[in-house]
Amino acid sequence: xxxxxxxxxxxxxxxxxxxxxxxxxxxxxxxxxxxxxxxxxxxxxxxxxxxxxxxxxxxxxxxxxxxxxxxxxxxxxxxxxxxxxxxxxxxxxxxxxxxxxxxxxxxxxxxxxxxxxxxxxxxxxxxxxxxxxxxxxxxxxxxxxxxxxxxxxxxxxxxxxxxxxxxxxxxxxxxxxxxxxxxxxxxxxxxxxxxxxxxxxxxxxxxxxxxxxxxxxxx
Amino acid sequence: xxxxxxxxxxxxxxxxxxxxxxxxxxxxxxxxxxxxxxxxxxxxxxxxxxxxxxxxxxxxxxxxxxxxxxxxxxxxxxxxxxxxxxxxxxxxxxxxxxxxxxxxxxxxxxxxxxxxxxxxxxxxxxxxxxxxxxxxxxxxxxxxxxxxxxxxxxxxxxxxxxxxxxxxxxxxxxxxxxxxxxxxxxxxxxxxxxxxxxxxxxxxxxxxxxxxxxxxxxx
DNA sequence: GTTGTCGGTGTACAGATGTTCACTGAAAGG
DNA sequence: CCTTTCAGTGAACATCTGTACACCGACAAC
Numbered sequence: 001x002x003x004x005x006x007x008x009x010x011x012x013x014x015x016x017x018x019x020x021x022x023x024x025x026x027x028x029x030x031x032x033x034x035x036x037x038x039x040x041x042x043x044x045x046x047x048x049x050x051x052x053x054x055x056x057x058x059x060x061x062x063x064x065x066x067x068x069x070x071x072x073x074x075x076x077x078x079x080x081x082x083x084x085x086x087x088x089x090x091x092x093x094x095x096x097x098x099x100x101x102x103x104x105x106x107x108x109x110x111x112x113x114x115x116x117x118x119x120x121x122x123x124x125x126x127x128x129x130x131x132x133x134x135x136x137x138x139x140x141x142x143x144x145x146x147x148x149x150x151x152x153x154x155x156x157x158x159x160x161x162x163x164x165x166x167x168x169x170x171x172x173x174x175x176x177x178x179x180x181x182x183x184x185x186x187x188x189x190x191x192x193x194x195x196x197x198x199x200x201x202x203x204x205x206x207x208x209x210x211x212x213x214x215x216x217x218x219x
Numbered sequence: 220x221x222x223x224x225x226x227x228x229x230x231x232x233x234x235x236x237x238x239x240x241x242x243x244x245x246x247x248x249x250x251x252x253x254x255x256x257x258x259x260x261x262x263x264x265x266x267x268x269x270x271x272x273x274x275x276x277x278x279x280x281x282x283x284x285x286x287x288x289x290x291x292x293x294x295x296x297x298x299x300x301x302x303x304x305x306x307x308x309x310x311x312x313x314x315x316x317x318x319x320x321x322x323x324x325x326x327x328x329x330x331x332x333x334x335x336x337x338x339x340x341x342x343x344x345x346x347x348x349x350x351x352x353x354x355x356x357x358x359x360x361x362x363x364x365x366x367x368x369x370x371x372x373x374x375x376x377x378x379x380x381x382x383x384x385x386x387x388x389x390x391x392x393x394x395x396x397x398x399x400x401x402x403x404x405x406x407x408x409x410x411x412x413x414x415x416x417x418x419x420x421x422x423x424x425x426x427x428x429x430x431x432x433x434x435x436x437x438x
Numbered sequence: 439g440t441t442g443t444c445g446g447t448g449t450a451c452a453g454a455t456g457t458t459c460a461c462t463g464a465a466a467g468g
Numbered sequence: 469c470c471t472t473t474c475a476g477t478g479a480a481c482a483t484c485t486g487t488a489c490a491c492c493g494a495c496a497a498c
Contacts, residue, residue: 011465015475034348037256039455052457053476128402129253129348139406166422173396173423180395183347187358203385204392211430230495234445258485271487272446 019057021047023071026064027118034129035065065126065134072119073141079112080145084152102205106198109178113185124183142179146171163217170212177201177208238276240266242290245283246337253348254284284345284353291338292360298331299364303371321424325417328397332404343402361398365390382436389431396420 009017025046030038038061044051058064086104113120127138150171153159159167181201188194228236244265249257259280263270277283305323332339346357369390372378378386400420407413 011473011475014465018475032351033255034253036252040457041455049475050477051455052459052478055457056475125348128346129344132251135406169419169422170426172419173426176396176399177392180399187354200388200391203388207389207392207430207434208427209430210433211426211428214429214433215426230443230445233495237445259487260485268445269447270485271448271489274487275445 015057018047018049018053022054022057022064023068026068027122030125031118031121034125035061035134036129036131062131062133065130066137068122069126069134069137069141072116072122075112075116075119076123076141076145079108080148082108082112087152087156098209099206102202102209106181106202106205109181110185110194110198113182117186120182121186124179124186127179142175146175149174158213161217162215163219166215166217173208177204234276237266237268237272241273241276241283242287245287246341249344250337250340253344254280254353255348255350281350281352284349285356287341288345288353288356288360291335291341294331294335294338295342295360295364298327299367301327301331306371306375317428318425321421321428325400325421325424328400329404329413329417332401336405339401340405343398343405346398361394365394368393377432380436381434382438385434385436392427396423 022043025043026035026038029042029046040054040061041051043061043064044054058067083105086108087101090100090104123138126134127142128135130138146168150164150167153167153171154162154164159170162170181197184197185194188197241262244262245254245257248261248265257280259273260270262280262283263273277286302324305327306320309317309319309323342357345353346361347354349357365387369383369386372386372390373381373383378389381389400416403416404413407416
């Protein structure tokens with residue numbers, strides 16, 4: 001469609017470009033309304049291809065959704081990597097009860113959500129409203145994240161004597177709060193309201209952390 | 220359609236019955252797929268009326284959704300009432316750190332979610348995937364619940380010296396966990412997995428409660 | 439008993455939907 | 469150079485979509 005100067009572009013590259021265009025168009029089209037309400041023809045029109053050409057890349061909206069799940073969770077894993085790097089740098093016993101880690105993690109969350117509104121919004125929506133297979137894929141990925149976070153938590157001071165079960169319980173709670181916060185950030189555009197959301201979750205995590213530092217696993 | 224014997228049934232009653240049938244049909248049809256993916260004709264067919272008759276009751280799927288929001292939050296308020304009654308009965312200083320209240324509240328949650336799967340599922344889904352006006356209505360209702368819970372929390376031992384802001388922060392965290400738990404319960408049918416979910420949230424709330432009991436509001 | 443109200447019906451239409459099929463034309467491969 | 473591959477085309481289809489309109493017939497009101 002739009003050729004910008006002299007780009008040879010192999011056939012494979014061109015195919016990949018259209019595929020990307022489909023993924024992007026889909027993310028844009030379902031910013032409000034969910035995959036299940038999205039038609040193949042809307043996507044095709046947005047991309048600028050004929051409806052039938054869609055089948056050269058995906059054989060249904062559902063499998064398109066599965067591809068978007070993978071892509072979106074790449075963004076979420078980026079966030080996790082940032083948080084982990086952040087936490088490791090602050091593994092300083094002199095800091096008071098992990099306030100730095102909390103603040104750093106929240107900042108990272110806000111930052112990543114802003115940079116990939118589309119991906120985080122996609123996960124939040126399709127997690128509960130998408131086609132069954134998409135919902136299941138998302139749940140599986142989230143459980144993966146929880147397990148991953150649990151092993152990270154095991155390495156931190158204070159939780160080193162915890163049972164594996166308790167570690168996972170805590171990890172799951174963090175992920176729940178993380179998801180809820182992302183949803184809230186996505187549902188507002190007013191900066192002062194976002195400030196409010198961030199301040200709230202900051203306090204929530206601090207309250208929780210007090211409990212965590214006192215917790216001793218039973219048995 | 221189905222006349223069971225001698226029921227005079229006034230015109231108003233009949234209209235109300237059809238309205239109910241529409242609401243029920245809608246809840247059933249969108250157990251997986253969201254309002255935005257639901258067509259007026261599907262609803263009409265499920266109810267057993269002709270498509271145009273739909274307009275005698277609602278002027279769009281969206282306004283139908285708003286009615287369902289009100290109805291669903293009636294169920295949620297029922298839950299809150301149960302929890303509050305429960306908590307008041309257990310306002311006994313001899314119980315250890317509110318374990319009884321936590322357990323009772325979770326039991327009430329599970330019970331209500333089972334009894335009104337449709338309503339809780341509707342809220343969980345349309346909260347993020349419904350039409351804009353429906354999403355906004357749900358968010359408003361949830362904020363109402365948070366405020367309500369915050370005033371309840373103020374009356375409890377341990378939080379009586381807290382600032383209004385901190386009370387709302389805690390209330391918001393409880394509601395977040397509540398919503399997340401309801402979502403998890405709804406997404407499973409296996410009893411042993413539900414047991415697992417309940418055990419997890421029980422521990423999570425206990426961890427959190429430790430922090431709450433130590434928390435002192437600043438300024 | 440006449441009249442008006444109003445749920446519900448049936449027909450109709452213009453447009454959108456998923457999917458099929460035979461096609462084109464340029465890049466890839468021999 | 470000639471052949472194959474294959475992303476994208478375009479027409480055609482049966483079906484579903486929201487909504488407009490004229491209509492019916494039972495209940496309600498007078």
